[in-house]
Structures are given as C-alpha cells and as structure tokens.
Amino acid sequence: MSSGIDTLRLTAEEALALVDSGEVSSAELWQAYRDAINEHDGELHAFLTLVDEPEGNGIPIALKDVISTRGVRTTAASKILENYVPVFDATVAAKCRAAGMTLLGKTNTDEFAMGSSTENSAYGPTHNPWDLTRVPGGSGGGSAAAVSAGLAPWALGSDTGGSVKLPSAFCGNVGLRPTYGTVSRFGVVAFASSLDQVGPVTKNVRDNALLYRIISGRDENDSTTVDVPPVALPEGTDLKGLRIGLPRQLNEVEGIEPGVKAACEAALAKAEELGATVEECDLPLSVEYGLACYYLVAPAEASSNLARYDGVRYGLRSEGADFREMVMHTRHDGFGDEVKRRIMLGTYALSSGYYDAFYASAQKVRTVIKREHDALFERFDVLVSPTCATTAFPLGAKSQDPLAMYLTDVLTIPANMAGLPGLSIPCGLSEGLPVGLQIVGPQFSESTLYRLGHALEQAIGFDVVPERLR
Amino acid sequence: MAITKEEVLHVARLARLELNDAEVERFQGQLSAILEAVSKVAELDLTDVPPTSHPLEVSNAWGEDIPHTSLTLDEAFANAPDRDDDHFRVPPA
Structure with a gap:
C-alpha cells in the first residue's frame, strides 16, 4: 500500500468515488494495483500478460485472457495463440474502455477455459491466495485470484460450466454467471457457444451489479443477445416475501464437506431471520x-x-x-x-x-x-445450494484424472444447461478456506439474486481478505 | 464403454489432430472412462422430448443492413503466419 491505497479492501464502488471526487487520480489508482501485482503475482501467477501503458481515466480492471483486447496479447492460455495480438476489442472490453476503465492485464485460465482448476493453462497454474498450495478453481482462476489478493478491484471471467462461479467460491469472491444472452460474446474466444457467458468477479455484491450493468445489453455483433431488463443496485437486508427453494439433490450431493454444508445452512438460517421462507424441493x-x-x-x-x-x-x-x-x-x-x-x-x-x-x-x-427448473420457479423465486461440494483442493489432486476434475462442476452445471443466472457469494469458511453459496433464479432475475446476495453479505459479514494477507 | 485404439485414431483424424503412440494410449483409457460416464444420457426414456439447442427462445435476430468500415487488409493479415501479398500462403494441398 505504497500510495496509501489498501487494494486488498478497496471496493470498486469506493475506487470509483475516489477517482470521481479527484481524491486519487486514475493513474495513481492503476499504479497502486500494479505495485500490488509486482509484489504478489510472482507467487500467485494470476496474470499472463501485463499492460504497461494504460489508457482511460477511470478505475482499473483485469480481463480473463479469452477476451480479445486490441493491441494486447490474448492467448486463451494456449500455445496455439501464444503470439496472437487482436486487432479489435471484444464488445465487453470495448464497454469497459468506454466506461473509462484502465486495463491492468490479462488473467490466467485453463486453456480455452476448459477446466476447473486453472492447472490446464499452457503457462502454468495460478495459486489460491488463501493457500498457495491449493488451486483457485477454474477456469477463471486468474481473475478470481487477482480480485481476492487485491491485484485488481474487479475482473471479468467467462462461464460455460461454472468458470466464474467456481473460482469465485474457491477464492472468496462474488461471481455472477449471467442469464444466457444478456452479455455479448463478440470477440470472446469461443468454447461452447450455447453455454458461454461473460460475467463479473468482484469483492462484493454491489460491485458485481455495477459491473454487470456496464457489460450487459443487446449487441448487434452477437445475435444471441437480447434486451436486458434494468438491474437494481441492491440496498438493505429485508427479504420479506422471498421464497427460497433448497434442491435436496444439490444440497445433499455425495461427497459434500461438513464445513461446506454447515456454512450454507448458517447462511440460510440468516435468510429466514431476514424474512425469507426456505423450503426443500427436488431436482x-x-x-x-x-x-x-x-x-x-x-x-x-x-x-x-x-x-x-x-x-x-x-x-x-x-x-x-x-x-x-x-x-x-x-x-x-x-x-x-x-x-x-x-x-x-x-x-x-x-x-x-x-x-x-x-x-x-x-x-x-x-x-x-x-423443464425441471421451470417447474420449481412456479413455487420459488430462487434456488440455493453450495457452489461446490468442497473448498479449494490441493494443486495436482485431480490433474491426472479428467473425470474426477469434471465432477467438481456437478453443482454449477444444471443451471447453466438451462441458461439460468447464478450468483456465488462467500458464506463462511471451512477449515480456513472460503465456501461459496450458489443462488440461481429464473432467466433475467439478476436483480433478485443481487437482493438476496447483498442481504446475506451484510448478515454474514464475511471478510474477503485472505487470512494470510491480513 | 471402451473405445479402441483404431477409434481413437479415427476420431483424431476427423478432428485433424496428429497423435503419437503415447498419446493414443493415454487418450484411449481416459476417453473410455469419460464415454462410460456420459453414456448415462441414453438411460432416460426421451420419446416425445424435443431437443434444446439454445436456452433462450429467440428467433430471427435481424439487424439493419448498414454499411460500415471493417478491418483493413493489413489488420486482417496482422497475425498471419505466412502472408503473400493479399493471400494467406499455405503448403501445397
């Protein structure tokens, strides 16, 4: 914190206020994060490419390296794109640029976003800021680790089977996989086009809503995009009238860690105290x-x-x-x-x-x-479960067994197949590692997910700074 | 559901992937295990269930036909491994 800016704790909303009021210049803010990167990225390896001369007058951002950035190398963490420098911006990159955001760099990922641990990167794995011997989750482990360790105020990831939600859970961040069709994929390296969505990775729920507002919307360059309903910035903690469904098959999935189950149950008890109703259901x-x-x-x-x-x-x-x-x-x-x-x-x-x-x-x-999800949304506003049955696992634990790695995503995949939005928020610790709570709603229900996420965030009071960095 | 060495090579050829012997052996075991797991989808009675290829009910996304500038030739060739004037040069077919 050479400049007096505590990048570990500063939220994007606070950073925006600092720059807007002129208290800190855009360049000073960018430099504070760059200093943090220089200090910590040697041990984390969250970044594949760093930007040395940022453009813009706003706050910084880091982008997953599947998002094309004009003039900045974009590799998808693959050898096949090792020297690829895009000549155009992805729509989401252009939107960040138009909002004045300064680019810090491109973050590590499993190659072509295929993986659950970021170990499939051709350039070596990213380490979890909470425990360097563990994976940050994947595929967007670089973005999640960067936000968690204070190397970026916020970041973008992409989510096909859980690549925003899972790393957010493992690193203690808030991650949104938006409703399919709400965020343009133009210029995003394609993996599975009926599933790919770009989503924000942030320190808290309000930052997430702010970034989702900026990147979402219909884009004539991506014909799957649609007009997006306005996104409400969450306020307060009142959950009266909110009907929460707890799918048994997700909440009692085989191999669920006791600490994960306990943290999720504690969060649901808080939701009930705040006025929500909670009832079991089936998927x-x-x-x-x-x-x-x-x-x-x-x-x-x-x-x-x-x-x-x-x-x-x-x-x-x-x-x-x-x-x-x-x-x-x-x-x-x-x-x-x-x-x-x-x-x-x-x-x-x-x-x-x-x-x-x-x-x-x-x-x-x-x-x-x-159809199974649609039927549940007749009775419930949201469905809640752990984001993953476990916390972050050790590096190497699953890298020799592809099928075991695939099973990591068993709780995030069902909603993704149905095109539904899902928010992962940190809801506590299990043996010192963050636990993610997954909140899924009907298509275009992002404001509802943010309402519940924000209320729980206030009630839980999770400290997003990794213990070893406090 | 085991996949044979010949099938691995056949699929690799279809996908234009060169594989060495060690890779063929490694992928044969791994792909067999994965195929065994995913073949589960055939257990369900799916008669009369229509397929879903896309999660949103969107059709005919039209755009206005407005001329606009696109990449220049130099931009389009900027990442070309081998450029010959206004062409991508490749080995003989």
Missing part, C-alpha cells in the same frame, strides 16, 4: 444427468469452434509437407491434453453412428433439465 434428473449432458454438449460445440485453429490465418503454424500435415502438426503442437480430449470427445459424439445415442440424447436431456 432429481437435472443433478443426476446434468454432468453427462454437459460433457457431451460442451465438447461437441468445442470440437466445432476449435476447428478454426488451422495455422492459416492466425496463431501457431507448425511445419508440414502438405496442407493437411501442416494442420495436423499445428493442432498437435498447439493444443494441450485437455483440449485434445474434449475435441476428440465432441468429434466422437457428433460422428456418424454415435450422434443419436450421444449428442441428440444430450440435447433432449437439456430440455428435461430446463
């Missing part, structure tokens, strides 16, 4: 079949999206005697193991003879999942 098929559905749909879409990396127009090119050999060598050398696995899995699920049993079935299961 039997969504939880039992969600993971299988996701790991067919997402790889199938990925196998198609990643066909563009052919060594012709941009990115890595390896040598080959003819065109076909050049393409095959480029993809062999450029993609890491997890990306290759998903491309092959998706190609298999889409191939002749297997399409009906795998991909076509998965698309129908997706309808089943959507």
Whole structure:
C-alpha cells in the first residue's frame, strides 16, 4: 500500500468515488494495483500478460485472457495463440474502455477455459491466495485470484460450466454467471457457444451489479443477445416475501464437506431471520444427468469452434509437407491434453453412428433439465445450494484424472444447461478456506439474486481478505 | 464403454489432430472412462422430448443492413503466419 491505497479492501464502488471526487487520480489508482501485482503475482501467477501503458481515466480492471483486447496479447492460455495480438476489442472490453476503465492485464485460465482448476493453462497454474498450495478453481482462476489478493478491484471471467462461479467460491469472491444472452460474446474466444457467458468477479455484491450493468445489453455483433431488463443496485437486508427453494439433490450431493454444508445452512438460517421462507424441493434428473449432458454438449460445440485453429490465418503454424500435415502438426503442437480430449470427445459424439445415442440424447436431456427448473420457479423465486461440494483442493489432486476434475462442476452445471443466472457469494469458511453459496433464479432475475446476495453479505459479514494477507 | 485404439485414431483424424503412440494410449483409457460416464444420457426414456439447442427462445435476430468500415487488409493479415501479398500462403494441398 505504497500510495496509501489498501487494494486488498478497496471496493470498486469506493475506487470509483475516489477517482470521481479527484481524491486519487486514475493513474495513481492503476499504479497502486500494479505495485500490488509486482509484489504478489510472482507467487500467485494470476496474470499472463501485463499492460504497461494504460489508457482511460477511470478505475482499473483485469480481463480473463479469452477476451480479445486490441493491441494486447490474448492467448486463451494456449500455445496455439501464444503470439496472437487482436486487432479489435471484444464488445465487453470495448464497454469497459468506454466506461473509462484502465486495463491492468490479462488473467490466467485453463486453456480455452476448459477446466476447473486453472492447472490446464499452457503457462502454468495460478495459486489460491488463501493457500498457495491449493488451486483457485477454474477456469477463471486468474481473475478470481487477482480480485481476492487485491491485484485488481474487479475482473471479468467467462462461464460455460461454472468458470466464474467456481473460482469465485474457491477464492472468496462474488461471481455472477449471467442469464444466457444478456452479455455479448463478440470477440470472446469461443468454447461452447450455447453455454458461454461473460460475467463479473468482484469483492462484493454491489460491485458485481455495477459491473454487470456496464457489460450487459443487446449487441448487434452477437445475435444471441437480447434486451436486458434494468438491474437494481441492491440496498438493505429485508427479504420479506422471498421464497427460497433448497434442491435436496444439490444440497445433499455425495461427497459434500461438513464445513461446506454447515456454512450454507448458517447462511440460510440468516435468510429466514431476514424474512425469507426456505423450503426443500427436488431436482432429481437435472443433478443426476446434468454432468453427462454437459460433457457431451460442451465438447461437441468445442470440437466445432476449435476447428478454426488451422495455422492459416492466425496463431501457431507448425511445419508440414502438405496442407493437411501442416494442420495436423499445428493442432498437435498447439493444443494441450485437455483440449485434445474434449475435441476428440465432441468429434466422437457428433460422428456418424454415435450422434443419436450421444449428442441428440444430450440435447433432449437439456430440455428435461430446463423443464425441471421451470417447474420449481412456479413455487420459488430462487434456488440455493453450495457452489461446490468442497473448498479449494490441493494443486495436482485431480490433474491426472479428467473425470474426477469434471465432477467438481456437478453443482454449477444444471443451471447453466438451462441458461439460468447464478450468483456465488462467500458464506463462511471451512477449515480456513472460503465456501461459496450458489443462488440461481429464473432467466433475467439478476436483480433478485443481487437482493438476496447483498442481504446475506451484510448478515454474514464475511471478510474477503485472505487470512494470510491480513 | 471402451473405445479402441483404431477409434481413437479415427476420431483424431476427423478432428485433424496428429497423435503419437503415447498419446493414443493415454487418450484411449481416459476417453473410455469419460464415454462410460456420459453414456448415462441414453438411460432416460426421451420419446416425445424435443431437443434444446439454445436456452433462450429467440428467433430471427435481424439487424439493419448498414454499411460500415471493417478491418483493413493489413489488420486482417496482422497475425498471419505466412502472408503473400493479399493471400494467406499455405503448403501445397
């Protein structure tokens, strides 16, 4: 805190007030975060690329390295894009720029956002600021670690199966996966297009709502985007009339850590004290079949999206005697193991003879999942569960077993398949590590998620600064 | 649900991925385990269930047909591995 700015505690809303009042200049604020990066990123490795000459007169931001930034290297944490420098901004990057935000750098992720621990980055893993021997979650572990350790006031991630929600839970941040179609993906490196959404990673719920307001909205460059209802900034703690559903299959999932369960139950007791009603309910098929559905749909879409990396127009090119050999060598050398696995899995699920049993079935299961959620929203305003059954696991614990890694996402995936928004807020500690509470609502219910998230945040009083950095 | 070595190679060829022997062996085991897990979707009776390809009910997203500037040639070639005048150069097909 060389400049007297405590980047560990300063919220984005407070930072905006400092800059607006002229108390601190935009450049001084940016430098304070850059100093924090210089001090701590050696041990965290949250950033893949740092910006040295920021433009803008507002507050800083960090962007996950799947978001194209004009003139700033964008790798998707892959060797295949090691030297790729976009010539245009993603819409979300342009919106941050238009709001005056200064870019600190690009954050680490699992390669092409495929993973749950950030260990699949071709440039090495990110470490969890709460415990350096543990993963920050993934895929957006860099953004989550940066916000948690005070290296950025806020950041953007992207969420396909849980890549904003899970790292936010593991690092003690607030993370929103918005309703599908509310945030443009133009210029965001595509993984699974019927699922990908960009979302804010912040220190508190109000910051999250502020950033979501800035990045959301219809974009003519992304035809899946829609007009977004106004987002209310949450105030107060009154939850009278709010109906909370507790899906048993999520809250009693196999392998749930006792400390995770206890922290979530304590949060729900607080919600009841504030006037909400809490009642158990069921999502039997969504939880039992969600993971299988996701790991067919997402790889199938990925196998198609990643066909563009052919060594012709941009990115890595390896040598080959003819065109076909050049393409095959480029993809062999450029993609890491997890990306290759998903491309092959998706190609298999889409191939002749297997399409009906795998991909076509998965698309129908997706309808089943959507209907199950729709039925619950007749009775409930939101559904609540842990974001993950465990807290952050040790680096290396699951990296040799892809299927075990996939199971990490079992609680975040069902809502994602249905296109529903989900907010993860920190609700306590289990053995010294943050526990995430996942709040899911119907499409376009972000204001309701923020209302509950903010009320619980006030009631819980979670200290977002990692204990080892206090 | 085991996948054979030949199937791994077939899928890799379809996906334009060169694999060495060690990779084929590694992926064969891993993909077999994953396919076993995801084949669960076939357990359900899905007769009369329509597919969902997209979570929002949006159709015909039209835009106004307004001419605007796009990338210059130099911008479009800025990341090209091998440029030949106004073309991307590649090895012979």
